[in-house]
Structure formats: structure tokens, C-alpha cells
Amino acid sequence: MNKERKYLCLWIFYIYVTIIQCDELASCYNQPPESCPNNQCKCILTDESSIFCCRTRSYDDLFRNIMCSGNNTSTKLPAIKALHIYNMTADRFDFGKFSNQLNHLISLSITSSSVNRLFGRLEHTHQITCLNFSNNAFGTEWPLNELQVLENLKTLAMLDFSHTNISKLPIIKNEVPKFWIDLSYNNNTQCDSLLELMGSVKSSQNKQLLFKNTNDTFCNTTLSFNWFNSTEILAFDQIKIIDKLNTQCPSGCKCKWHGYEMISDKNVLNTVEVDCSNNKLSYLPINLPENTVVLNVTNNNITNIDALVLVDSYKDLRFFYADKNKVSSILALEGSRFMDNYAVLSLKSNQLKSIPMYILENSFTRSFEGHLVNLGGNQLYCDCSTAQYLKVWLEANHKHIPDYREIQCENLRYKVVDLDCEIVCVTQTDWTDYMYYVIAAEISALLLLIGKVSYDYYVFKTAGYLPWPASKMPKLPCDWVFE
Ligand SMILES: *[C@@H]1O[C@H](CO)[C@@H](O)[C@H](O)[C@H]1NC(C)=O
Ligand SMILES: *[C@@H]1O[C@H](CO)[C@@H](O)[C@H](O)[C@H]1NC(C)=O
Ligand SMILES: *[C@@H]1O[C@H](CO)[C@@H](O)[C@H](O)[C@H]1NC(C)=O
Ligand SMILES: *[C@@H]1O[C@H](CO)[C@@H](O)[C@H](O)[C@H]1NC(C)=O
């Protein structure tokens, strides 16, 4: 490619990214090491406003050599539009020193230069579209006040930080519709710094962040970053999952990656954990992130758990922790997908008044071992049948209801397991005995009536008159049946 065409490409790139939104990734002005000049001057003008500099040793050295590049005899620097500094031996690069000289730059590359610090702010007058810092040595020590170094670059569309050992990413406040960044081959990039960048771009509309070389992009989890404590280095795919989680997470809740789940030999699902505990919620959150398997809504004011059955985003839920709420019924769960799949249903210290044994029983009898239900701290309405049936049932299913000993009675000063039939059922026995008397009395009365009617009939047939009081009763319209 000849020099004129390279220059043209750069301009087209600039116009594309700032005016037209292109999907193709352009590169910065970049010369191969073979193009390094062999003469006295370390810089070479490759076209009328693009300069390539090799192996300069200091800023002064760099200035001097930019001046001698091309046939420039004046003492004024040319209006450079593209600059590639290759293998410079300065360990820090101070943009402040260049403020005036770099005013017309569109593309700046400082590559293979063992630069470990960037200083000074590039001012907004700079129209830099492409920055390439590939192959440098930004360590983890990049101080906070230097993160603003690129803040004023409104037209920055391509930033190459590959092979730089960068840890914390600088703040970007550009205004281009599509922003490409290359963070490949850095194992020290902090995941939260990367997520912050992804979040800041997403918070502004009509802006898109695109990553180059994602297969070789990783980030480092630190101790403060507690999402993946099993893996230290995260692949880009996982970062994207976390980033997506952050946007889908219900407000006031915390969402975490839970783990992998094999759905078939090839398909792996990244499952999600949502923590909405201590939140003063009176309803279950409606929109859970995709593949949410764990939901913790402990210590809220939730009265109703119908969402478990009705809401689509609850379809993968298997661990439901809703301790310390105001749930009064689990009848809605009958026959639901949740009851087929759940591993934990935790409803400690709620307001359940009864336990529908048949709903739970169905899930316990399925072959899957993991169905655990916590019901401790609920205050049931207890009566004789609680003592006769529920207590026995709880004891039989203690493996599934480990805290069954903590279930209380609201109306009696007992725990359900301490209920004694001989005490609880006494009043009920009296009442049933009384019922027997009533029934016996009713049967006797009926027998008497039948006897009296038979006697009347017999007397009427044999003696021809009705005994008292039948004879005194007025005739009814239907009496002809008997006569
Ligand atoms: C940055 O420079 C390196 C070589 O120094 C090159 O391989 C890479 O493509 C450049 N990146 C961009 C975006 O131009
Ligand atoms: C940079 O230049 C030095 C000599 O000044 C050389 O030893 C080194 O290999 C060069 N590095 C690269 C990446 O070309
Ligand atoms: C990257 O930075 C870390 C932390 O400053 C340092 O320990 C490590 O040696 C650096 N790696 C390279 C290849 O420079
Ligand atoms: C990145 O990895 C995926 C899956 O391993 C592969 O399909 C894709 O081709 C890779 N992309 C590149 C640019 O290497």
C-alpha cells in the first residue's frame, strides 16, 4: 500500500467513525519495524503529515527527530495528523509536553516502548480518533489521578491496550456511536474496572462498546471482587455474563453468577443467584435475570408467593429462601413446575396457619433426593388433627423438613412435635360423645313416631276410629292417600 493510500485510509476511517457508523474495524496509523529509517534522523515523514519515529530515547530526542523528519527546514513542527512512535525508551509519556504539537493528530501510536505511565491530559481540541498503546508495560501501579488522561477525547473510536499489563482502565468519555477497545493479552486487568467501563458506555444511549480479540481477553478477579472465587482469571464470555446480569438485576437486589449447569453434552448454562434480602419488599420481584436458580428474599414483607408459579422468569428457580416474611399460604404451589424441581423451599418464620401435607408429600415422593423445606418459626392453628396427623407426618418426613421441631402452635403453648393427643383431643372427645347422645335421642324419637303411627293405623283398621290426637287433627289435602 503506498503512502498516499494509507493517509487516505486514515481520513476515511476518521470520517467513518465520526460521521458514518461503520462496522468494520479500522487500524491506527501503524508502520512495521522494517520501515524504521536508517539515516541520521530517527523519524521519517511517510506522507505529508504522517510521521514514524523509531528508538528515540527521550522527549527531547523525540522532538529533535520529528523536526528533522522529511525535508523540514523550518523550526516549526509540521501539522502532524498521524504519529507512530516505535520502541521509545522513555518509561513514561507526558501528553502535557505535547499539548500544542499534537493538536492536529487523528491517530497516535506508541508501541513497543516500555511506557509504564501516561501523564497529562489530552485536551478537547485533540481530534484523536485512534490510540494504540500496544506492547507497553502499564503495571498495576497506575495512580488514580492519571486515569483521567484520556477523558477529554470526544472522538476516540479505537483504543488498543493489548499486551500492556494494564490493571485499571482509564476513564473514557467519548461521544462516538461505536467505540472499539482491544484489551487482549493482559492478565492483570481488574474485572471491576472493565465492568465499570462497560457500564459507563451502556448508561449513555446510542453508544456501543465493541471488543477486539475477545478470545484472548481476560480479567483478573481481586479479593474485593467476590463473584467468581473459584476462578482467578475470567474469560471475556464470563465478563459479558456478569455485565448482562448487572443490567437485568432487579433494583435493590444483588445478582451473582451461581455456576455452570450442563444441560446436554455441549450446552452449558451459566446460572444466576439473586439476593433481594432485607429490602422492605412487599412483592416478589417480577423480572429475574435469565437462568436464575437461587432467589433470596429473606427479611421482607412478602405476603404472596404466586409469582413462583405465574411468572416466566421464575421458571428455572430451584432454591427459594423467603424466611422472615408474611407468607400465609403455599396452596398456589400445588402441581407447579417449581414443586417438581425445587431443591430448597425455605419459609421459616412466616405466617403459615396450616401446612398442606398433600402438596409437599407429592414432591417428597418423587425420586429426586434434594427437596428440602424449612418451616420452623411458623405459628400454626393446632387442633386434635394436628396432633393426630401433622405431627406424625412431620416425623415421618423429617429428612425433608429438617427444622420440623421448630414449628409452633399459635393457639396452644406447644410446638407441633410436642402436641399430645391425650391432652389436645380431650375436649374433642366430650363433644363427639355428646353428638352420640343427640343421635341416639333422634333415633329414639323417630322410633316413637313410627310406633305411634303404626298404633294409630292398627286402631283405625280394627276399631274404625282414630285415637287421640290423630282424630283431633284437621284434614289435610293429601290425607285421601291414606284413606
Ligand atoms: C497497534 O499496534 C500493533 C503493532 O505495534 C498492531 O499489531 C495493532 O494492529 C495496532 N492496533 C491498531 C488498532 O491499529
Ligand atoms: C527496542 O530497541 C532496543 C535497542 O534500543 C532493542 O534492544 C529492543 O529489542 C527493541 N525492542 C523491540 C520490541 O523492537
Ligand atoms: C505486570 O504487572 C504486575 C504488577 O505490577 C507485575 O508483577 C508483573 O511482573 C507485570 N508483568 C509484566 C509482563 O510486565
Ligand atoms: C473464538 O472462540 C470461539 C469458540 O471457541 C470460536 O468459535 C471463534 O472462531 C474464535 N474467534 C476467533 C476470532 O478466533
Ligand SMILES: *[C@@H]1O[C@H](CO)[C@@H](O)[C@H](O)[C@H]1NC(C)=O
Ligand atoms: C466461594 O467461597 C465460599 C467461602 O469461602 C465457599 O463456601 C464457596 O464454595 C466458594 N464458591 C465457589 C464457587 O468456589
Ligand SMILES: *[C@@H]1O[C@H](CO)[C@@H](O)[C@H](O)[C@H]1NC(C)=O
Ligand atoms: C414491613 O412493613 C412494616 C410496616 O408496614 C414495617 O414497619 C417493617 O419494617 C417492614 N419490615 C421489613 C422487613 O421490611
Ligand SMILES: *[C@@H]1O[C@H](CO)[C@@H](O)[C@H](O)[C@H]1NC(C)=O
Ligand atoms: C439470605 O439472606 C439472608 C439475609 O441477608 C442471609 O442471612 C442468608 O444467609 C441468605 N441465605 C442464603 C442461602 O444465601
